[in-house]
């Protein structure tokens with residue numbers, strides 16, 4: 001099984017590249033952000049709990065996030081593997097993910113971070129906000145808060161996965177196809 005975690009600040013291109021990897025390697029793509037947005041649209045009780053959190057660009061509490069992730073993984077018993085997009089985002093989530101996968105006799109194969117400077121990401125998000133309908137993409141302060149959440153809580157995962165020899169990073173700036181090739185080269189040369 002190929003189980004890949006894609007990291008990157010908001011706007012780094014995780015979703016785009018995850019969709020590419022999904023079709024190339026026939027994997028199941030799980031985006032916790034998409035799952036939360038789905039619940040918000042459907043106005044489920046979980047959706048109502050997390051609406052303002054997503055709007056402000058804060059992280060959803062670990063307990064709710066881990067639960068939604070585990071439920072989604074359990075739905076896909078027959079798969080070649082998973083691409084985790086936007087999860088884990090905290091050390092606690094990463095530890096819980098390792099424990100959970102172990103119970104299923106699975107493990108993370110490796111993790112890849114898409115790197116880009118904040119200024120580039122900010123411009124990408126504001127542009128995306130013109131059409132995405134995502135309120136967290138239209139307000140500069142909220143975007144900067146998402147960057148801060150990443151730096152404070154997600155960045156430490158680099159060390160966590162490096163210790164397991166599972167951390168790689170690539171330049172996330174350039175043509176989408178070129179970035180996909182950078183990803184393939186990591187995946188196929190390891």
Ligand code: ADP
Nearest residue numbers: 010011032033054057058059060065086087089
């Ligand atoms: P982006 O990476 O562009 O911020 P996502 O769709 O991955 O977009 O995430 C959108 C929002 O969903 C986050 O700002 C956060 O509120 C929530 N979220 C998604 N994944 C997680 C997670 N693993 N832990 C906590 N909150 C999350």
